[in-house]
Amino acid sequence: MNVLVVKANNRPASEAVSSKMYETFMENLGTVHVSTYDVFAEDMPYFGQDLFNAFAKVQAGDKLSELEQRILAAKQKAMDALAAADIVVFAFPLWNLTIPAKLQTFIDYVYQAGFTFKYDENGQLMGLMPDKKAIILSARGGIYSTPETEPLEMSVNYIKNVVGGIFGMEIIDEVIIEGHNAAPDQADEIIAKGLAKAAETAKRLSAAPI
Ligand SMILES: Cc1cc2nc3c(=O)[nH]c(=O)nc-3n(C[C@H](O)[C@H](O)[C@H](O)COP(=O)(O)O)c2cc1C
DSSP states (O other): OEEEEEEOOOSOTTTOHHHHHHHHHHHTOTTOEEEEEETTTSOOOOSSHHHHHHHHHHHHTOOOOHHHHHHHHHHHHHHHHHHHOSEEEEEEEOBTTBOOHHHHHHHHHHOOBTTTEEEOTTSOEEESOTTOEEEEEEEESSOOOSTTTGGGOBSHHHHIIIIIIITOOEEEEEEEEEOTTTOGGGHHHHHHHHHHHHHHHHHHHHHSOO
16 A cells, blocks of 8 residues: 655644644554655646646657756656555645645646546546545634535635545545634644544554555
């Protein structure tokens, strides 16, 4: 079993709750084979015309610019990491109602027809990663689990829509710590409970590898 953890926060664990969730998860994995793809540490040029220019140049056999070489290599690295994983853990915060831009870039790199999804002969969208499992570890300072606030939340909802809804992965676990900024008097308890759940999730993997 190969576990890939996509780490999407470069704030220190002493300050950032989702970084602490990542750390706690890693500490409790035991001997499970795990690798981390740290989106803030990777060289990941933004997705856009540079990539499409690079594709066209490769097709034509033209010389790539340095930026085009970097973006092609970065995209390939992200795709290879995802392809090699049986279980993909996404550890990320809610920032400004969404995911950090570097995590968005990771998703942009792997969101590709023929790799993560395709349209079948009836035009129906099909995920191409049904054998992979996903785990979500996320923190958010406000409360986004009520019927009124849930539609505002575009980090966990987004990742679930992409990896579950489009790529077809099975989401086997989801640990969300929320409300610690909204209720500072309860913050320690909220965070401690969530970290204990992140530890349990890791221990379950290590006890019963899938
Ligand atoms: C740059 C930034 C933006 C944030 N935006 C939001 C937000 O839109 N809504 C919210 O409830 N909390 C927001 N927060 C609080 C975080 O959700 C909270 O700190 C949570 O623990 C996840 O971020 P962290 O892992 O970096 O701590 C923000 C925090 C930071 C640092």
